[in-house]
């Protein structure tokens with residue numbers, strides 16, 4: 001039995017759907033009960049609140065997909081947060097009915113309130129146990145949060161959803177296919193506004209179907225990672241064999257200042273996907289997209305690390321072979337190929353962290 005406060009909360013969520021707002025304003029509401037808060041909507045959908053900003057849904061008639069949509073892993077990347085918030089409102093108020101199990105994660109709630117990328121540590125560098133490594137500040141909010149998110153992902157993909165309600169639809173099926181789209185917006189403008197990072201697959205083949213799906217979302221540029229990382233999407237890909245991507249949807253804007261018309265394709269396509277509606281995506285064709293592989297990962301080793309190009313250079317800007325990209329005491333970093341492009345340059349990272357990624361065009365077999 002829940003306390004009257006929790007019952008009130010459940011009524012409020014089912015009538016207004018403001019899960020994110022309540023998670024941000026009154027996170028204690030979702031940690032007051034010893035067990036997770038669970039309830040059933042009028043359309044039979046099970047709601048399972050794992051923690052503030054983490055909510056799972058199981059529709060009465062569920063399909064064969066287990067889908068994670070995460071946003072706000074960086075707190076100031078507002079557009080995907082607004083998109084996912086609206087999905088959650090529409091699900092809780094029964095405006096839409098899901099076709100598959102879906103877990104929504106709103107990653108960094110305190111950073112959202114401060115309108116910053118993070119509070120103490122970059123959350124998207126703390127997965128796959130990096131949150132417990134000696135090189136990070138263990139007291140950082142993000143370390144505890146990364147651990148909590150990992151557990152939520154594991155529970156969602158692996159374990160029965162509920163420990164109190166155990167109807168047949170609460171148990172994952174063996175034949176479920178797993179998906180995780182970690183939605184971001186980039187700090188700087190990009191020559192290719194929407195792009196996705198495909199985590200390193202350790203030799204497994206890339207899914208052309210997934211690239212076609214993301215193309216339907218308006219994402220036409222793909223970056224194939226060539227090594228293990230500590231990002232959220234790599235964690236889901238590696239640990240749970242999920243189709244997982246870090247998806248960059250445009251440039252960072254403050255809450256309420258996004259031109260949502262720029263997100264129509266992704267908004268509509270993801271909504272159809274979670275609702276189990278038929279999707280119209282073009283068959284895979286290399287010519288429809290730009291595919292890059294990572295060539296250099298340039299880490300910052302000295303405080304005097306500087307970029308040798310303008311600070312507002314768009315992502316995917318290209319260089320001639322031999323062009324100086326950055327330098328620091330004891331090292332110069334240069335393009336190794338004609339047409340080598342830079343992505344995510346940031347001289348203000350901590351020592352030892354990635355300051356630039358360079359990429360070169362490639363194709364899928």
Ligand SMILES: [Zn+2]
Pocket residue numbers: 073074077184185186
């Ligand atoms: Zn981000």
